[in-house]
Amino acid sequence: xxxxxxxxxxxxxxxxxxxxxxxxxxxxxxxxxxxxxxxxxxxxxxxxxxxxxxxxxxxxxxxxxxxxxxxxxxxxxxxxxxxxxxxxxxxxxxxxxxxxxxxxxxxxxxxxxxxxxxxxxxxxxxxxxxxxxxxxxxxxxxxxxxxxxxxxxxxxxxxxxxxxxxxxxxxxxxxxxxxxxxxxxxxxxxxxxxxxxxxxxxxxxxxxxxxxxxxxxxxxxxxxxxxxxxxxxxxxxxxxxxxxxxxxxxxxxxxxxxxxxxxxxxxxxxxxxxxxxxxxxxxxxxxxxxxxxxxxxxxxxxxxxxxxxxxxxxxxxxxxxxxxxxxxxxxxxxxxxxxxxxxx
Amino acid sequence: xxxxxxxxxxxxxxxxxxxxxxxxxxxxxxxxxxxxxxxxxxxxxxxxxxxxxxxxxxxxxxxxxxxxxxxxxxxxxxxxxxxxxxxxxxxxxxxxxxxxxxxxxxxxxxxxxxxxxxxxxxxxxxxxxxxxxxxxxxxxxxxxxxxxxxxxxxxxxxxxxxxxxxxxxxxxxxxxxx
Numbered sequence: 327x328x329x330x331x332x333x334x335x336x337x338x339x340x341x342x343x344x345x346x347x348x349x350x351x352x353x354x355x356x357x358x359x360x361x362x363x364x365x366x367x368x369x370x371x372x373x374x375x376x377x378x379x380x381x382x383x384x385x386x387x388x389x390x391x392x393x394x395x396x397x398x399x400x401x402x403x404x405x406x407x408x409x410x411x412x413x414x415x416x417x418x419x420x421x422x423x424x425x426x427x428x429x430x431x432x433x434x435x436x437x438x439x440x441x442x443x444x445x446x447x448x449x450x451x452x453x454x455x456x457x458x459x460x461x462x463x464x465x466x467x468x469x470x471x472x473x474x475x476x477x478x479x480x481x482x483x484x485x486x487x488x489x490x491x492x493x494x495x496x497x498x499x500x501x502x503x504x505x506x507x508x509x510x511x512x513x514x515x516x517x518x519x520x521x522x523x524x525x526x527x528x529x530x531x532x533x534x535x536x537x538x539x540x541x542x543x544x545x546x547x548x549x550x551x552x553x554x555x556x557x558x559x560x561x562x563x564x565x566x567x568x569x570x571x572x573x574x575x576x577x578x579x580x581x582x583x584x585x586x587x588x589x590x591x592x593x594x595x596x597x598x599x600x601x602x603x604x605x606x607x608x609x610x611x612x613x614x615x616x617x618x619x620x621x622x623x624x625x626x627x628x629x630x631x632x633x634x635x636x637x638x639x640x641x642x643x644x645x646x647x648x649x650x651x652x653x654x655x656x657x658x659x660x661x662x663x664x665x666x667x668x669x670x
Numbered sequence: 671x672x673x674x675x676x677x678x679x680x681x682x683x684x685x686x687x688x689x690x691x692x693x694x695x696x697x698x699x700x701x702x703x704x705x706x707x708x709x710x711x712x713x714x715x716x717x718x719x720x721x722x723x724x725x726x727x728x729x730x731x732x733x734x735x736x737x738x739x740x741x742x743x744x745x746x747x748x749x750x751x752x753x754x755x756x757x758x759x760x761x762x763x764x765x766x767x768x769x770x771x772x773x774x775x776x777x778x779x780x781x782x783x784x785x786x787x788x789x790x791x792x793x794x795x796x797x798x799x800x801x802x803x804x805x806x807x808x809x810x811x812x813x814x815x816x817x818x819x820x821x822x823x824x825x826x827x828x829x830x831x832x833x834x835x836x837x838x839x840x841x842x843x844x845x846x847x848x
Contacts, residue, residue: 404700445798449727453714456735460707463739467700467746475746482743486736493731506724506799 331434339440340421347420351582352382358631365635392571397469400568404468409569409576412461416580416587419454422447423590424509426600426615438616439509447508448500451591452493455546459485461580462548462555466565477564480642481548481555487649488545488552494657495538498664499527499595512599526598531667536596538657540629543588545649547581549630551637554645589626590619597622679719686712697752699745703738710734722797 356371356378363370371378396405424439424447437443444450459482466478500506503514517525528536545552556564566577593599602618604611640648689708696702710733717726806814 404704444723446723446727449724449731449799453727453730453735456731456739457711459735459739460704460742463742463746464700464704467742479743479746482739482746486739486743489736 335434335436336440339436343420343440344417347417347583347586348579350586351579352386354582354585354627355385355578356382357627358634361628361631362635365632386575389572389575394571394573397471397568399470401468401470404464405568406573408461408465408468409573409580410461411464412458412580413576413583415454415458415461416583419451419458419587420583420590422450422508423587423594424512424599425619429612437509443507443509446506448496448506448511448591448595451587452489452496455584455587456485456489458580458584461577462565465569465577466555469565469568471568473561473563474565474567477555477557477561477567481565484545484548484552484554484645484649487646488542488653491538491649491653491657492542492546494654494661495535495542496595497661498532498535501661501664501668502527502530502532508594508599512594512601515598516601524598524601526596526601528596531664532596532660534656534660535664536592538653538660539592539596541653542649542657543592544630544633545645547584547588549581549585550634551640552645553639554642557639559639585627585630586623589623589630592626593619593622597626675719679716682712682715682719685709686716700742703741703745706741707734707738710738720797724797724799724802 359381360370360378371381374380374384396402421440422444424437424443426438428435428437430436462481462485463478466474466476466481469475499511503511505511505514515524515526515530519525519530523529544550548555554564555561556566558564561567566574569577600615600619602614604614606614686709689705689712693702693705693709696705710729714726714729714734717723717729
């Protein structure tokens, strides 16, 4: 493919993915308010549009028009940079996620993924998410507020601790697929065993790995029950206490974009990616893989919200003890068991 | 003609050099630490250009993502202030600057003179994850394991140093009055 066409295809793909991702972020917020509302015997948003469906647009406008306060004693360069860092790295990690098989347009094969299939896709996602910590940590520090600082410190300690379990829980899958490429990992999960059970890693010996990933991922994205960095009962709002208007919205967007990335990664690594039953005319067959992928990510996001509506928050010492004394040994044991199983 | 490869190489190199200079110029420790992160990220970009994807990813995950987070964490926790500068360190001006220039010239000369400086095609050197895995766990297994034991000893040393000193007589540690 000539370089000009390649760049054009990349730009179009980036624009589409970004648009879909930001819309998904907005409607995940809507979904969360709605679902948690129903779980708590409330309605959630109902006023703006049918079922409150235009609520995200109204919220977006509100964030844009609110007064953007900068408190007097903050360290300005980092105070301004922190939300940018958070949102940029949250949106970057989606670039290596593949959404389906290659498609062919006019004789050229175009992968359904912003970058081409790099052989270190998983590592790149881990790297980008590990850089994302700086957004939260620097926001907490530069705000010059003790609650923010505590939130930032908690966030960085928590994310560094759980990153290890997160990485280890993925290594089992990597051993089974024998590749770092997300596309190869999905291809390794094609087909069925015993006639009907899909060959997904979660059914294929990685169920413990999946649960380790699930818990570490909740901690990485600062969600309940691990949302200590912004625990409102003790820290006002944690690291984003001093932020208002669009700067606050950036942290909000970063959190939800991270949730979606984590959901995509879980789908690719454990839930078979875009594998699923294909039927009907060719057009439908072309669309179905993307549909299965999105459906699985949606289930994962729904689980996130469900857990938020169900579980209370941990204490900080419980969080650390759980991460280091339980999750890490379990993830290690899973890795060793997988390695022995594969070597057998 | 400038190829994209060369443009990217120069861009990453410029970021790395600018970050390194900024690291020295900045007076606040947190700015210095952030400059160091920029240097490491730019170096990761250079590794990527060389076709060493795995090394690039590890550079970002381990250095920029884990070690530097702990650096920033400690700076935040101690709330380290602006560094005090002393003027008139004549030793630094008279010996430091020429010494540094001499040293860099020496290193550049040695590198140019005593190593093959022929062109290397992208991907010609081992950089793929599976190749690195083969090298680490077959050819260099012993040094690799010895290094990991060395790191383990360092970790245990840190734990011992950080833990409270034992009370003489073997009794329970004295409680600090609240």
